[in-house]
Amino acid sequence: MKSQHVVRERRVARGAAGLIAALLLAPLLALMSSGAAQAVDTLCLPGPDAACIAGTVRTEDGPLADVKLTVTDESGAEQEVTTSETGKWNLQLDKEGPYVVKIDEASLPDDVVVAEDQITVQAAFGVTKPALFDVRTEAYSASTSKVDELVQSTVNGIRLGLLLALASVGLSLIYGTTGLSNFAHAEQVTLGGLLGYFFVNQQGLSLWVGGILVVIVCSFTGWFQDRVLWQPLRRRGLGLIQMMIVTIGLSLALQYVFQYAVGARTVRVEQANPEVSTFGPVTITNQSLVAMGISIVVLAAVGYALLRTRIGRATRAVSDNPALASASGIDTDRVIRLVWTVAMGLAGLSGLLYALVTNGIKWDSGMQILLLLFAAVTLGGLGTAFGALLGSLIIGLVVELSPVLGMPGDFKYATAMLILILLLLVRPQGLLGKPQRVG
């Protein structure tokens, strides 16, 4: 008995050491080109006795170069600036106070109109204050009706919900089968997007081949994680709280591995700008349509597998009661291994699609949606796969619709949080959860 225990400990040690070596080596191996920084226009650095005002002049078609702006201070002294190639301008000031920024309409291209040609900016030391003009081409009609806006946002919400669902179904299954809240799940989403960038953008593979590779690699990382880390830790009897902190450590390490590899910039999976389709009031990129299609198909397949296949039934059994499932002859470890593999593959797919739909991914993109993932999973009921699906759709819609319904855009994530807190107060087990999980 004793020797068995020692062997086990060693196995844990070796497994963990292997994973950690892999983590430490990853940045050394990932010699992706770290890309030149974008050309910086003349820079204004605010300081203790310097204030900056800055802005970008652009229409919905793109930035405008060589637009003249005059900045007038309280005493009436004028300064003139011109926008750069990228439409950017800035000005350093050595006095605080109100400044009037006026755009010279004569220097704008003929087909461009500006709604209001002068604005007042309160300059303050130590900060850069923005001065933004509402510049449009004449063809642009800004008068979309509220209904159209609602329809467009609903479509966006469903799109976000489907992408969240891909990741949260896995998160929920892992929680259901092992009891673990995996805080590193979001990093798997980022990994999917970044691998997409590596395969498609860097290596020049086609999107479909690259996408399949992403899912395969991500699934493998799931299998590998469970093999070298989670399974040994489960066998060792490490508590769930302790495991949760391990996932936090893993999440921190992975985030910085990503930042090490690609830097803090946003990278794109495809270089070309996506094509756009218009259906009545809804404008959507073709990639988004395909992404939504793929999500629906994959989610349906997962749902079918869970309900109809042998292994799916086994998964639900383990999720319901691991001890009983184990006693009735289900190989719990195998089921959990499979859940990890599938969950990470799904998260990777979600990340790839997210990167395509939102036009880029960053080292901490996953962490930004982790909160939505957890809100979705908790809303639907921790541990229930279909609850996660439902919760994701609700959270997606809430996030996209709340700005239309009057919530300031910056606070749209806060709405998701508010709903989560209210729901926990009245129905802590979530929409589809069973009360016994809560206590």
Added chain:
Amino acid sequence: MDTIQFILNGMMREALSPQTAAVAIAVIGLNIHFGFTGLINIGQSAFMLLGAYGFAISVWHGLPMVVGLALGFGAAFVFALILGAPTLKLRGDYLAIVTISAAEIIRYVGRSALLTDFTGSAQGIPGSQYRDPFTSLSFFGGGQFTLLPFNYTDVADGAAWVRIIGWVLVVACAVVLIQRLRRGHAFAGLGQAALMGALIIVGIFLLFFLFPVPNQRTGVNGWWVRFIAWGLVLLCTLVVYLLVRSPWGRLLRGIREDEDAIRSLGKNVFSIKMQALIIGGLFGALGGIVYVLPASVQPDSMGRSLTFFCYTALLLGGAATIFGPLLGSILFFAARIGIKYTAAAYVPDSIMNNQQTEQFSYIVVGVALMLIVIFRPQGILGNKRELRFNV
């Protein structure tokens, strides 16, 4: 040799920096949550940020410093109530999920352009806007610090033998401290406690004087902030020591080990957990206020990474111990800078450029956190039996 000297200086500077002290205070609060009560709060950075905002915004807008402190603590208090009310009756991971999400929300709201007049949005509030009332309290004068016959510059820039003796004394202090702590009866009586306190104070003053002169003028009136920050750390440590020895403190441990047992004694578990969450959160707010004094209020510098650092420091030093947070924070920050500088000095730029050494140090932190939890959950000072609790 110069490189090694440079690395060691950097580590020492980081270990003594007021921001390390600030994180130590936040970790002391987290220790009440996680170590003593078993609450998994993954949003300690939000408590810090709220404390910092409450303080900085009110002083910036002309309110007296006392009001600022009260508002900072008040914000953390309300935050703890909002987070605790829906989750403390549920399983432990609900609190974890809600706190990590809420911490992010606080950061987003702080970054929001709508609140530029209050929070300074993503650029934050520069320290010069709220620091003055605090610095004007200083009785240290400008950097040239003389205590009794000892002038700061005399010792730190003086003869080599003075410094060597000083360092030997510091090491001796540390060794005695650690040995007494390990024996476990460091605080058996009032005399023992006084001796411990005296050793700590002597050690800190020695470090004060031995610290290389060129670093003294970091930040605004660096030594004043340091003095207050480390003084607060010791005060908080004392408060926690008294708290966890009280009947209330025993209840906390009881809840951690077996909630139902405490409930069967007729105690209101929910209310005690809420008290623990609030008190730990107030320590977090105090940590946040100290954190921004020598710097500026930057929502992005107080995000989830900071919470993760708190956890690493806490587990490194030893959760559910009195001195664990202090030791853990100092070791953690010194080690991180050590790793970073060593990587910068000895790994060629082609493999790891300057920015990447920073990221490398964070990768090591994450891996270290995993390793500590797996192989030594009790950290340096802790007791393994105390950390077997579960959700």
